[in-house]
Amino acid sequence: MRSSSSLKQEFLKKWIMGLQRCTSSNKNMSILERKKAIKLSADLAMAAARNGRTSWSRAVIANAARESDKRLLAEKILQGQESEMLLKKVSNMSAVIRNRRIIRSKKILKRSRRRTTSEPQKVLASSIAKRLVQKRTHILKSLVPGGEFMDEISLIEETLDYIAYLRAQVDVMRCIATSPHLMALNSE
Amino acid sequence: MNRALPEMLHCLNGPATSTDMTVLERQRARMKWQPQEQQGYFGGSDQFAGLFLEPGQVGSFQGLLGGESVLGEVLTRSVKPDPGLENGWPELLNMGFTEFDMNCAISRTSSCPPTVAPPPPEAKGKVSPPAEKVSSAVGRESFKKRKADKLQNTKVVAEDDSKDKRSKVCAEEGESKITEQTSNKDNNRETSADTSKENSKASEAQKPDYIHVRARRGQATDSHSLAERVRREKISERMKYLQDLVPGCNKITGKAGMLDEIINYVQSLQRQVEFLSMKLAAVNPRLDFNIEDLFAKELLLYQQMFPACSTGFPTIGMSSEMTNPAYLQFNPAQQVVACCGLDMGMNNTADMGLRRTISTPASIPETYLDSSCFTQLQPSSTWDADVQNLFNLEFHQGRSISFPSQPFTGSIEASNLKMEL
Numbered sequence: 231m232r233s234s235s236s237l238k239q240e241f242l243k244k245w246i247m248g249l250q251r252c253t254s255s256n257k258n259m260s261i262l263e264r265k266k267a268i269k270l271s272a273d274l275a276m277a278a279a280r281n282g283r284t285s286w287s288r289a290v291i292a293n294a295a296r297e298s299d300k301r302l303l304a305e306k307i308l309q310g311q312e313s314e315m316l317l318k319k320v321s322n323m324s325a326v327i328r329n330r331r332i333i334r335s336k337k338i339l340k341r342s343r344r345r346t347t348s349e350p351q352k353v354l355a356s357s358i359a360k361r362l363v364q365k366r367t368h369i370l371k372s373l374v375p376g377g378e379f380m381d382e383i384s385l386i387e388e389t390l391d392y393i394a395y396l397r398a399q400v401d402v403m404r405c406i407a408t409s410p411h412l413m414a415l416n417s418e
Numbered sequence: 419m420n421r422a423l424p425e426m427l428h429c430l431n432g433p434a435t436s437t438d439m440t441v442l443e444r445q446r447a448r449m450k451w452q453p454q455e456q457q458g459y460f461g462g463s464d465q466f467a468g469l470f471l472e473p474g475q476v477g478s479f480q481g482l483l484g485g486e487s488v489l490g491e492v493l494t495r496s497v498k499p500d501p502g503l504e505n506g507w508p509e510l511l512n513m514g515f516t517e518f519d520m521n522c523a524i525s526r527t528s529s530c531p532p533t534v535a536p537p538p539p540e541a542k543g544k545v546s547p548p549a550e551k552v553s554s555a556v557g558r559e560s561f562k563k564r565k566a567d568k569l570q571n572t573k574v575v576a577e578d579d580s581k582d583k584r585s586k587v588c589a590e591e592g593e594s595k596i597t598e599q600t601s602n603k604d605n606n607r608e609t610s611a612d613t614s615k616e617n618s619k620a621s622e623a624q625k626p627d628y629i630h631v632r633a634r635r636g637q638a639t640d641s642h643s644l645a646e647r648v649r650r651e652k653i654s655e656r657m658k659y660l661q662d663l664v665p666g667c668n669k670i671t672g673k674a675g676m677l678d679e680i681i682n683y684v685q686s687l688q689r690q691v692e693f694l695s696m697k698l699a700a701v702n703p704r705l706d707f708n709i710e711d712l713f714a715k716e717l718l719l720y721q722q723m724f725p726a727c728s729t730g731f732p733t734i735g736m737s738s739e740m741t742n743p744a745y746l747q748f749n750p751a752q753q754v755v756a757c758c759g760l761d762m763g764m765n766n767t768a769d770m771g772l773r774r775t776i777s778t779p780a781s782i783p784e785t786y787l788d789s790s791c792f793t794q795l796q797p798s799s800t801w802d803a804d805v806q807n808l809f810n811l812e813f814h815q816g817r818s819i820s821f822p823s824q825p826f827t828g829s830i831e832a833s834n835l836k837m838e839l
Contacts, residue, residue, distance in 0.1 A: 366678060373685060
């Protein structure tokens, strides 16, 4: 893993460039639009800084590309060859994901049926604990982008990576937001 | 590998060629799993050769031909470089040697090399001779003189053989765990329990692409539960990393609690991002993050975060009043250039813009630096090499951090700076 400072540099660079592209097209935005643009550009910059190597970053880009209103923004933010490559990769991945989802749901169906038939319903402490863990894993999967399609091991790995990047993102954003210079500029 | 040696002897001594084949096969399988022991083996074999060449040793060896104790002693001594296997040796020797008449065995070992050496190092070619050589035990006395040399020869041949086999065998690497288990089983049949453990450990260290699982007492050993155990181990290992990463998570035991903490942390981070983007949107009315602002901000940030630089300057002999203006002086230039680069980057592809940002600013700020501070500094006699290096380092650090739009420029600029200095 790279050091956090280089990570932050890369993120900031990509973020600023994305924002530039955003603002160059649309000058007058409401505050919510602006917020959305900032958030999206920050997320995409984060994902682009990861260079599509992890599934969460691919999922971030895929999510941005899927929603129509965000897609324009995303394309604007992710300009250049690498973004095209990323988007292509992502579109491939989403197809794969769709297939996998179907398969998995079938599997789950099968398994659940078997359980109901073979095992009598007994409530053990271990089963309760398992259910608790499962519930939390489910929540975590919904939190990490693209987490629904990961198995547990990769989910934890991705969570590790995602947390590292989120931290960097938060640090950079806070630095800029709390910069006294910016405050002074805007108060003028 | 060392274990393969007595087996080699064994197989040479063996009465029936068919069993020898199986032994060789086994040996080959084992070699697959422990090439790392090869070093120890070859190191040991050198000593082996040395031992056998030593006249005193040879004399005693000849004198006590058929004396099991001496041979055992010699062999064990030769193995000593690999300490872990010492225990396994005598047993093996006993195994190999008590079965047969000792004299006969040794004579066979000594007599086979001439026949073994010529054929290509194929395992099959090597196994057949000994049986035939049993008859030639008559000429034992005449061979006594050359025994040492020949024994050495056998070792060398065996060595070469094993090398070739290794290269052959390496090609078919990547076998499943099951083969290892079977080979281990074979080992267990042959050697004592602790040596087999040694073997499996060595193979584990050597092959990191699979995971060696050992079932404890009472644990299930079918493949499903083994796989499940491996999976759980992996998960818990990763959870440990997460525990280190997530603050306040190291006191919590239990997976559910840990997951709770992780979820909370991720959620809080995501919320922070939301909040910060909202704040930025509110603060910036037109969403114009113009580069100059940002760089000014970054400069301030940098000054806040890295006071080491401003403290580092005075040690060189400059007043801090002088450094700050110098900084401020070259910063506008940098900003302008960076702006140009970024503007170009918007028109062209991002890559091009980047490259231009990298290439352009390196030249201009240096003129500023030259004019502002370096010209004043250069005459001073306090500039020895160390201080220069320090300055360069800190300057480099400062710039690469304060201008994050060009993270790749750091080294280039530093080299340029050095050239300037």
